[in-house]
Each structure stands twice: as structure tokens, then as C-alpha cells.
Amino acid sequence: MQQKEASSRSQSSAYLNALSLEIEKKLLRALASPSQRRNLLQELFADIALEVDDRAKDIILSREEDAISPAGRLCFYDVLADYYTRVPESRKPILDLIMQLWSQSFASHIFALLFHKWLFEVQLDNPDVQLRYSSALVQGATNVFWMDIQANTRCFQSLFQYLLDEVALESTRLNKIPVQAQRDLYLLLSRFIFFYNSVDKIESFVKQCPAFPNAFLVGGPADILVIELTDQLQKLKVEPVLLHYLSQIKVLRGMELRMATSTRLKTCLYSFTSPGGPMYPTRAVRHAAWDALDFLFPVGRYPRHLISLFFRLLYPWYWPSSCWNFIVSCVKAVFYSLLGLIYSRWGKPREHKSA
Template sequence: MAVVYSHKSSAYFSALTQAIDKKLRKALASPNHRRELLQQLFADVALEVDDRAREIILGGEDAEVQHKVPLCFYDVLADHFAFEPDERGKPILDLIVQLWSQPFASHIFALLFHKWLFEVTLDRSDLLLRYSSALVQGATNVFWIDIQTNTTHFQSLFRYLLEDVALVPERLKKIPLQAQRDLFLLLSRFIFLYNLGIARLLQNISLLPLAYASISVVISRLFTVDKLESFFQHFPEFPNAFLVGGPADVFVIELTDQVRPLETRPNIVPNISLHTSNFKGC
């Protein structure tokens, strides 16, 4: 279900953007507190939209109709920055780039600019490679947080990358071939989490083949999704395909390498806490 924003949301988005800008500038000016500030900002944009904010963003009647739609701040902000990227997102993006090597910078970039990257046209190949690499890295980081916290908090990001990028050639081809490969490997590693959940996945790890064989058994017994065949059809070519096999083989190899370590960690304890603070000044 598509989210429809109200006419009153413009001022609220402006306030959110200013809050993000303020915290990023504070992080730049405070080397000793940079990690803490960026972690707080990441937690802020990952928060679920509360009832008050939902009513402002969606409007009264729309908020009621769409009340059951899971909605986080990063969902609405990603739309906001993608709609008019140069005007709304560039100042924020420039600040994130200055903090590129810092912890949580890639997390924030992936949440806020995953749609922007596929809506703009970038002439510089080096920037395109940098942004697409940061997207894959940031998405990997936040998906791991979902594993560690036994949640699917970032499912909308995963679904966008799968359904609106990986399965849509005109968007997929906007990023370099190596980034396309990295994206499909990323989706292969986490696709079960967002369709089965970590608890059910852990219960069925024993079904995964020890020697990367019996691909059909893994797919048929663990995973049912209409788009899986299309996912394989859109797989980019890999230079080592003659050694590892086709898309289904790569898929199972990546999945197995990802989940086998979890077999020895039945009680997954989060190593990061999502703060419950709200945006300041909003």
C-alpha cells in the first residue's frame, strides 16, 4: 500500500531536515562525541512514526486509513529526499560525505538516500560507485541489526531494494555492475529473514546443505515467494560463474555462509541499542 502524504507535511519535513542538518553539523564539530551523535541520529531516523507525527504527515483521514501501514521516519524521509533531491537532500548528503568514514554514516546514508540514488542521474562514475557501495554497506549493517534484535524493523528498505531495484532493470542498471553484484549477494543473504523471520530460520538451519547441494530442497522447504524466479532471472553475471554455477547456486552459497554461524548462537543478543529519543526541536 502506497503512503500518501498530506499537504500539511511540508513544514514538518522541513523541521525534520533541519534537525538532521543540525546533528550532522554538531558531529562534524565534535570529534570526541562524533560516534555518539551519529548513533543517536541513526536511532532517530529509524524510529517508528508516532501517532502525532503520522497525523501531520498523512493527514487526519489518510492517517486513519493508513494507520496499519508500518511507517518509520526513514521511510518518509527517503521519499522526501528522492522527490526533489537537489533542493532537499544535497545539504544533508554533503554533510554525510564529510563524515563518510565514521561509524553509522553508512547506516544513515542507506536509510535516507536509498531511493534518491535510483532517482537521480549522476555524471561522475566515481561518485556513483561511492554512493552505491555505501548503500550496500549501510544496508548490510542495518539488516544485521534486525538479526541481532530478532526484528524486521528495516523490512521496507529490504523490500525496496528487492522489488523496486533488483527486479526493475532500468533502476538496477543505474549503478555499476560490481554494485549490482554486491546488491544481489546482499539480498541473497537476508532474503529469508524478511520472509521467514530469524526464529523460524534458526529452526530450519539443519535443512541447509552442507556441500551447497540440494538447492531445490532448500528453496521448496524453506522459502516460497512469487518473485524468487524473477530474482534469479535478473541476477547479474559473475566472473566466477563457471566455478560456482548459476544464480540459484550463488544464492544458496551466500545464504548458507550467512546463516550457518547463527546455528551456534541460538540466543542472539543485540550489540546495539536503538535510542528512543525523538528529533530535537520538531
């Protein structure tokens, strides 16, 4: 039995070592070919972001250690990030090559995927190197998270979960990077915490917020979180993602915010409630924004709707669609009411009169 386990570990190690050598070869090719550099790095990034197929998963997960959970989506960058943390000698040549290609597109993406765990497991003595690696991580993570948003996928959720659960909420690891990098990481996670369905951890996340030098201007940790979220909302162009954010934003109710922050959030939500420029929100987005606005700011709800209706009347070209949607909504409401009435009467047991 022990011999079989040793054989499995050896097979897994050999497989991961072969993957590491392939990555090194592609980086060397990119370094030697300036004209093809961007394409080669993009291909490498795509390769390490792929999901591990069943055959490779059987080899990789056959080792005794349970550092990687087989549950859920498992990508090559997940297993390689663990591998480079455990095997230092395989990490150095790749890290050196990435640093030489640092100014190229996709270099920070690759660094963030491959070395996001290693950075928090080692102690770097040089502050400049610490800051450089930490900034690279934040930059690369930002880029790959935006890729998920543009495609409305969750390919890099494991990266986000590690940065949130194992770094931001774990002071031992968080303190291994410079304070400036800690602040940048907090801002990054604030922007994507709704997208990756981690709103249940907002309270703990806010408590771990690092100190900001301009806190007296922008407010406390909750204010910083909401400011980043409002900025993120205004940048979103993918309708399903925007609807997801608007549905999740209701969790902010009851959070203590400065008046300026509260007004900023209210203004942002209100901008999505009207058709036309500059947002051009769809009907679904407008309704979701109204729901979020009325839930978070119930005071002044009816005056807001009245003012919105008044401004809608100033644009006659919106009347036909508004009337049509109103009629359809009324017909649906009447239909479902009648259907419910019929069902309730039909479902009641008939009373038989006794003779």
C-alpha cells in the same frame, strides 16, 4: 476542500522540512565534535529509525500524495527517503555532510536509510560517485539488516522490500548503479531474503541475477544464492532466527545446483545436527536441521541417521539427556495416541438398538 488539502500539504511539508533541519544540525554537531562524533551519529541513526508516532503520522499522511502507505510499520526513514527524492534542495546539505563523515561509524547506516530511494531515481554522470554511493548503500544496508537479525526484529523490512521489489526485480532502476554494485546487491539480498519472508520471490529474483565474472567457477545464479545462504547460516547465532532460516530453506528443493554447491549446503545443514562444537546447536536447531536435511536430500536419509547415532554413542556424557528426551517423546506419543483414541470413540454417536 481544495484549500484544506493545500493547507494539509503545506503542514506536512513544513514538518518534514523541520525534521530535515534537525538532521542537518546533528550532522554539523558531529562534524564539529570529534570526541562525540560516534555518539551523535548513533543517536541520529536511532532517531531516524524510530517508528512514527500517531500524532506525527496524522500530519505526514495528511498530504494528497499516497507515496507512503499507512499500513504496517512506518518509520521516519521511510518518510524522509520519499521526501529527499521529491525535494532536491533539502537533500544536498545532508548528503554533503554525510560524505564528510564517511569514515565514521553509522554514517553508512544513515546514508542507506535516507537515500536508498534517491539513488535509484536520479542519474549520476560520474561513475566514481555512482560506485561510491552504491557501495555505501550496500554497506549501510548490510549493517542495519544485521541489527535486525541480532534483535530478531523487522525494523528495516521496508528498506529490504524496496531493494528487492523496486530495484533487484526492476531492471530500469537496477541498471542505474554500476555492475559491481549490482552484484554486491544481489549477494546482500540473497543472504537476507529468508529472514524478511520473501521466499516466494526467489524464482523471479534468481532470473534477475547480474552476470558474475567467476560464474564458471561458482555456477549459475541459483548456486550463488545458495552459497550466500550457507555462509549466512554459519554466521547466525540467534536461535529463533536460525530456526526461521531452517524452516524457510525447504523452498530450495528441486532447484538445479552444481554438485559442489549441493554438497556445501548438505555439509552446512549436517553441521547443525550434532551437539557440541563448533556450532553447539540446541536440540530445537538439531531437529530443524535434520528435517531440512531429510527434506532436501531424501537419498541417504537412513544411513545418515545411523552414522549420527553411532557417533553419538562415542560420547557417553550425551547418553542421559538423549535417553531422557527419548522417554519423554515416547510418553508424549503414547499419551496423544490414547487421547486421540478416546476422543474418536467419545465423539461417535451411540447406536441405539431398535426394540
